[in-house]
Structures are given as C-alpha cells and as structure tokens.
Amino acid sequence: MKTEITKAQIEDYRENGFLVIPDFLTLEELTVWRDAVDDAVAARGRTKLAGREQDAEWQEGDGYYDRVFIQRINLWQDHDKMRQLMIDDRLGKMATELAGVEGIRIWHDQALNKQPWGNPTGWHLDNPYWSFHSKDAISIWVALDDATLENGCLYFLPGTHREATFENTEIGERLDGLFTVYPQWATKQAVPVPMKAGSCSFHNGIVAHGAGANMTPGWRRAMTCAYMPDGSIFNGKQNVLPDAYFSGLEIGDVLDDDDQNPLIYHVNKPYVTV
Ligand SMILES: O=C(O)CCC(=O)C(=O)O
Numbered sequence: 001m002k003t004e005i006t007k008a009q010i011e012d013y014r015e016n017g018f019l020v021i022p023d024f025l026t027l028e029e030l031t032v033w034r035d036a037v038d039d040a041v042a043a044r045g046r047t048k049l050a051g052r053e054q055d056a057e058w059q060e061g062d063g064y065y066d067r068v069f070i071q072r073i074n075l076w077q078d079h080d081k082m083r084q085l086m087i088d089d090r091l092g093k094m095a096t097e098l099a100g101v102e103g104i105r106i107w108h109d110q111a112l113n114k115q116p117w118g119n120p121t122g123w124h125l126d127n128p129y130w131s132f133h134s135k136d137a138i139s140i141w142v143a144l145d146d147a148t149l150e151n152g153c154l155y156f157l158p159g160t161h162r163e164a165t166f167e168n169t170e171i172g173e174r175l176d177g178l179f180t181v182y183p184q185w186a187t188k189q190a191v192p193v194p195m196k197a198g199s200c201s202f203h204n205g206i207v208a209h210g211a212g213a214n215m216t217p218g219w220r221r222a223m224t225c226a227y228m229p230d231g232s233i234f235n236g237k238q239n240v241l242p243d244a245y246f247s248g249l250e251i252g253d254v255l256d257d258d259d260q261n262p263l264i265y266h267v268n269k270p271y272v273t274v
C-alpha cells in the first residue's frame, strides 16, 4: 500500500479538492480487497445499511437510484475482513494529513459498484448528507476495477470545495441538479478521473463530483470510506446513525462514540486500536 503523502500532494489536494494516488494497492492487496468487498456485499443481501435488515427504507428497490450503483454501507460493521481493512491507521494517517486535521473517525464506508449499464452518478457534494458539517471531511475511493470513461469513472469540478456551502441536492434523475443550487458552477469544465484497478482518489466532502454512466456490460466496482474529523459535532441529521444513538443526541453534541465512529488515527494517539 502506497501510504506516504508528500507536501506537494497535500497542496494539490487543498487546491483542487481531490487527489489521485496511482497504484495505491499492490496486485496482491487488490485481490484481498476485491474478495473482501465481494464477500461482504454478497453477505449483506439487499440491505443497504448495516443493522437495518428490518427497515424497508434501507432495502434496495428498483428505482433510478438503485441503478446508479449497488450501494452497501458500513461493511466494516458486519464483516470482519472489511473491518480489518477499514480501521487501518495508515488510511487514517493519509486522510488526517490531507485534511489538515488532528484525527479522523470513520463516518461510513460504502461499496459503490456501478452495475453494467448503470445510470450516471449525479453531481453532488457529500458532507451535507451527513450528521455533522465540516469543510475538512474527506473520502477515499478505491478502484476495484479499472474505472474508465466508458464504465463510469469519477468526475470533479476542481476548487469547488472552496466556494461550497452545505447546500446540496439528492443524487436523483437530474444529472445537473446541483447546478440549480450552485448556478455559478454550470459553466465550469469537469475533470474526468479514470483510474486503474488498485489506484485510489481522495476527495473533499464539499467538492462537486459525480460519475458517468456505465456504457459497458461489465462492472465498475469501488470501495470507499468517508471520514469525519475528530471533534465534529452533531447537526441534527440522522443519515446512517442507528435510531437508539440518534434519539439520544442533541445538536452540538460531539460525535465521539467509538463503536459507531471509530477513531482510526490521531496525531496524539497514532496507534489507536479499536
Ligand atoms: O462511485 C460513484 O459513482 C460516486 C462516488 C461518490 O460520490 C463518492 O465516493 O463520494
């Protein structure tokens, strides 16, 4: 795993709001990640979020969004191998350094497997969906297959994280829904980010991004993890929080429950074990 982050990479990330790390995983590691993700996704069945097997809202249906990608969230919570991969403090250190924060907690992981002929991923920001607001939230996106212009690689609008607020749109049928909120971005040029399998990107939680349609009969699998800066506070949204935890929270509470949001790296406690 290529986990060293240089000063130039940090500058690049802060300027553009995203950064690509080619050949992040070795071939052997890529095989381990693919097997773990495939196994965890198969074991989850049709339930999108861990722990919500009984909740109709979290079951995969047959709407437009269900054909954007197969989305399975918090695999780290119900699959041992995924837990081992996700709580890796090396990932936490990379995210911490790029974001320029003191420590990082897992917000949620997700497998995002764009199926053959899958719909495009509409333009959106990530962090406004989540239960905390931070301009320093960050995600890793690991390509498990080659992500190409043909099968739905990511696209970014560089620098938009420096202008964004926490207003957002759903990932719905309108590819351009985000530009009704941020009309000033509608004339910007998008940057496609094709990646070889095993490469990864990091992106800021409020940089505008989306992905193309899958115009091929093959899969475009990706494993992602969203990170919350340590010390972030609850903003009133439930998002992926379990009912029991959510109902006890008040706006302004620090989200520091290690079972829900494990601290995987902190500059003062670099060897956190969960
Ligand atoms: O994989 C995709 O199509 C979209 C990924 C994305 O939006 C994310 O990782 O935040």
Ligand SMILES: [Fe+2]
Pocket (backbone or CB within 6 Å): 124, 125, 126, 209
């Ligand atoms: Fe996203």
